[in-house]
Amino acid sequence: MADDAPLLELGPLQKSFGTSPVLRGVSLTVKKGEFMTLLGPSGCGKTTTLRIIAGFESPDSGRVKLNGEDVTDQAPYERDVHTVFQHYALFPHLDVANNIAFGMRMDKVPEDEIKKRIPEALSMVKLAGFETRRVSSLSGGQMQRVALARAIAGRPSVLLLDEPLGALDLKLRKEMQLELKNLQKKLGMAFVYVTHDQEEAMTMSDRIAVFNQGRIEQIGTPGEIYEMPKTSFVADFIGGANIFSARVLPGDPGRAHLLIEDEHEVDVPLDPGEVLPKPGKSVKVGIRPERVKVYYKDELPFGLLRFDATLKDSVFLGDACQIYLQMFKKAPDHRTIAWAGGDRYAVHDDLDVPVFAAVQPDDVYILEAEE
Amino acid sequence: MKKGKVLSGYIAALYGFLYIPLIVMFVFSFNDARRNVVWRGFTLKWYRVLFNDAELMGAMLSSLELAAAAALLSAGLGLLASYAMVRHKPFTGRRGYAALLNVPLMMPEVALGVGLLSFLVRAGFELDFGALACAHALICLPYTVAAIKARLKSIGDANLEDAAMDLGATEWQAFCKVTFPLAMPAIVSGSLLAFTVSFEDFVTSFFLAPIGVVTMPIKIYSMMKFGVTPEINALSVCLLGATLLLVGLNAWLASRAGDSPLA
Numbered sequence: 312m313a314d315d316a317p318l319l320e321l322g323p324l325q326k327s328f329g330t331s332p333v334l335r336g337v338s339l340t341v342k343k344g345e346f347m348t349l350l351g352p353s354g355c356g357k358t359t360t361l362r363i364i365a366g367f368e369s370p371d372s373g374r375v376k377l378n379g380e381d382v383t384d385q386a387p388y389e390r391d392v393h394t395v396f397q398h399y400a401l402f403p404h405l406d407v408a409n410n411i412a413f414g415m416r417m418d419k420v421p422e423d424e425i426k427k428r429i430p431e432a433l434s435m436v437k438l439a440g441f442e443t444r445r446v447s448s449l450s451g452g453q454m455q456r457v458a459l460a461r462a463i464a465g466r467p468s469v470l471l472l473d474e475p476l477g478a479l480d481l482k483l484r485k486e487m488q489l490e491l492k493n494l495q496k497k498l499g500m501a502f503v504y505v506t507h508d509q510e511e512a513m514t515m516s517d518r519i520a521v522f523n524q525g526r527i528e529q530i531g532t533p534g535e536i537y538e539m540p541k542t543s544f545v546a547d548f549i550g551g552a553n554i555f556s557a558r559v560l561p562g563d564p565g566r567a568h569l570l571i572e573d574e575h576e577v578d579v580p581l582d583p584g585e586v587l588p589k590p591g592k593s594v595k596v597g598i599r600p601e602r603v604k605v606y607y608k609d610e611l612p613f614g615l616l617r618f619d620a621t622l623k624d625s626v627f628l629g630d631a632c633q634i635y636l637q638m639f640k641k642a643p644d645h646r647t648i649a650w651a652g653g654d655r656y657a658v659h660d661d662l663d664v665p666v667f668a669a670v671q672p673d674d675v676y677i678l679e680a681e682e
Numbered sequence: 683m684k685k686g687k688v689l690s691g692y693i694a695a696l697y698g699f700l701y702i703p704l705i706v707m708f709v710f711s712f713n714d715a716r717r718n719v720v721w722r723g724f725t726l727k728w729y730r731v732l733f734n735d736a737e738l739m740g741a742m743l744s745s746l747e748l749a750a751a752a753a754l755l756s757a758g759l760g761l762l763a764s765y766a767m768v769r770h771k772p773f774t775g776r777r778g779y780a781a782l783l784n785v786p787l788m789m790p791e792v793a794l795g796v797g798l799l800s801f802l803v804r805a806g807f808e809l810d811f812g813a814l815a816c817a818h819a820l821i822c823l824p825y826t827v828a829a830i831k832a833r834l835k836s837i838g839d840a841n842l843e844d845a846a847m848d849l850g851a852t853e854w855q856a857f858c859k860v861t862f863p864l865a866m867p868a869i870v871s872g873s874l875l876a877f878t879v880s881f882e883d884f885v886t887s888f889f890l891a892p893i894g895v896v897t898m899p900i901k902i903y904s905m906m907k908f909g910v911t912p913e914i915n916a917l918s919v920c921l922l923g924a925t926l927l928l929v930g931l932n933a934w935l936a937s938r939a940g941d942s943p944l945a
Binding site for chain 2: 366367393394398402404418
């Protein structure tokens with residue numbers, strides 16, 4: 312098998328529970344040693360996809376291929392994948408060592424080999440010396456580490472993780488994110504990681520698949536997803552975005568000439584290969600709040616797109632300040648959000664003052680077409 | 683304040699109503715008199731009489747054997763029934779099946795006894811110890827199912843069987859290595875409950891007991907025909923003590939099961 316051949320290949324998966332469709336054609340490939348995150352809000356189908364890979368659910372249609380072999384109809388115990396469950400699922404009647412040995416005993420690994428691998432796995436998750444501890448005496452973070460050790464001890468081709476950090480507190484979660492990423496690199500094992508936390512996904516992943524309503528909206532590296540969102544859902548879910556609707560006007564090739572909310576005309580460059588609907592059609596466009604600059608005077612640097620706006624509200628958040636702008640006379644209730652560092656706008660008493668909102672032309676993302 | 687007094691008075695009356703007869707029974711089991719009305723001084727002779735009564739000890743043995751058989755049988759069947767209801771994909775009539783298992787709890791025992799008797803006789807079964815044990819297992823089944831089903835459900839909710847299968851265990855291995863050991867406290871506690879239910883059952887035994895098999899409650903009933911003697915008091919005290927022991931054991935096991943949280 313060539314090194315860049317996909318290790319795990321899914322698709323196109325369809326699955327319904329009763330009459331409600333959960334997956335509507337999910338296709339995905341995971342390469343060897345890749346950290347792939349399935350990201351999306353609850354009920355988007357990410358966990359069902361994971362359970363299909365593990366073998367706990369079978370798809371209505373579509374196949375699962377692992378190492379080039381079709382495993383769709385195999386039972387969970389026949390597949391070379393292990394899962395780290397959200398609530399750990401450690402065996403309470405066994406001590407830590409026997410929990411870790413469980414999978415290896417099932418795989419008929421020789422006992423002296425098991426004896427070697429238990430402390431190895433424990434030191435990987437920084438729990439050396441915990442062999443004889445009872446599961447009920449562990450803290451949540453320790454249980455999660457044991458669950459991880461148990462899953463990697465059998466050296467599966469793919470490790471599946473179902474929101475494994477969901478039950479931990481914020482500080483521990485941040486630590487574990489980096490540790491997980493380091494562990495994954497060290498093992499060179501492919502991880503498929505399910506989460507609804509976009510920050511977690513950005514921190515750890517090689518690639519992210521953004522799920523919404525049973526479909527994958529976009530697959531890409533964290534950078535691609537953030538810098539080149541393809542749909543308003545992705546733009547909004549990852550990082551947040553101001554979403555506008557815009558009409559396509561006739562313009563130069565390689566550029567988009569748009570009329571935003573029937574009011575502001577802008578001219579922005581297209582990404583290579585990006586296709587724009589015909590003039591007269593409408594598209595959604597997105598601008599990230601942190602890319603909107605606010606100026607009080609007409610002192611804008613050259614090359615920025617400029618919008619007349621009114622300062623409506625500002626919220627001081629400590630490390631940043633969130634500014635609410637009214638940018639459209641025809642839609643006075645529409646609020647555009649801008650982020651400013653520091654407290655420059657926090658102390659501003661007079662609201663309703665005219666300001667200028669400015670963005671770089673290539674910070675305007677052209678998203679999906681509108682019907 | 684007044685309301686509190688009324689309430690505590692009511693509670694005292696309630697507990698008195700429940701427990702004074704037991705206390706009287708306990709005290710009079712040590713009464714040195716043939717008749718049960720007047721206190722004549724302390725003695726242990728009724729306990730001596732009791733343990734030297736061969737017939738009574740025979741009845742005790744029958745009841746113990748019967749209760750043990752019924753407990754084992756109902757625990758085994760209860761485990762299978764619970765596993766089917768909890769672990770398997772919803773099957774047609776599952777809710778009806780679950781409700782049906784609870785029917786012996788609600789059905790008048792007399793009806794059950796008459797029904798079983800006429801069924802067994804018509805179907806040509808011999809009314810022997812085995813038939814009686816099966817009948818007892820039937821009335822014990824709701825108790826074992828209730829205990830075991832709840833435990834299996836929490837094992838499943840914690841994804842423990844999923845985890846076992848994910849780690850390479852077949853369904854049977856997962857059952858042997860994970861489900862069964864974890865369900866054991868519930869199986870034992872359900873069996874103890876079943877044991878008690880069977881041991882003190884009168885009606886079903888009365889209808890179905892084969893000739894020559896006399897269970898404890900039936901023996902007590904026949905002794906009562908000649909009035910409540912101190913011997914019966916002593917016997918009842920022994921039974922009460924044994925029951926309390928079992929209930930205590932059961933509570934201890936249940937609390938131990940609670941100690942090993944599954945989630």
